[in-house]
Amino acid sequence: QSALTQPASVSGSPGQSITISCTGTTSDIGDSNFVSWYRQHPDKAPKLIIFDVYSRPSGISNRFSGSKSGNTASLAISGLQTEDEADYYCSSYSSSAPHVIFGGGTKLTVL
């Protein structure tokens, strides 16, 4: 069982928008601005797409955006494209060890 809770799957059609939630506790997401998101295509390594809740690394499309409210962080993807079909993982700093925790992952299907 992962420390952060994500839905197992979400789906959307090309052009639509979706949101993936990531729920933690007051010891991690609720007490931290160090939330990050990763995208993983099949048989590939995870790739950073959001860090520090809202920030995008260079080269990441502005279709990806992050937010946080209380103990829940969210990743929004607008204008869905077929290439967005992948697994998405959230991560957060935690005040208790281990100090880095991940969610169980969400499979995004673009119908």
Add this chain to the structure above:
Amino acid sequence: QVQLQQWGGSLLKPSETLSLTCVVYDGSFNDYSWSWIRQSPGKGLEWIGDINHRGDTNYTPSLKSRVAIFLDTSMKRFSLRLSSVAATDTAIYYCARRQSHWFDPWGQGALVTVSS
């Protein structure tokens, strides 16, 4: 643009020692911490530990008694050693550069299977 390339892994028997190495290309080695993360079907992504350029290490408590991360600054590489492996250690092991509390980039991953 920094790239991480890793090698090692494959098939191990229970009680053997896992050894993996990650080389850092085209980037600063001294300004970051360097991490190992694993991914198994039953447990998702799990942070194993990391090491900074001074050699200071941090490990996840569940593996602390069996894990060690080493640094070779001159060769710009870092290594993972996990002793007394069991079937539950079967996973894809990734190396990654750590900045603050996020990881970017990641190595290509190495599948480690523990089976008798």
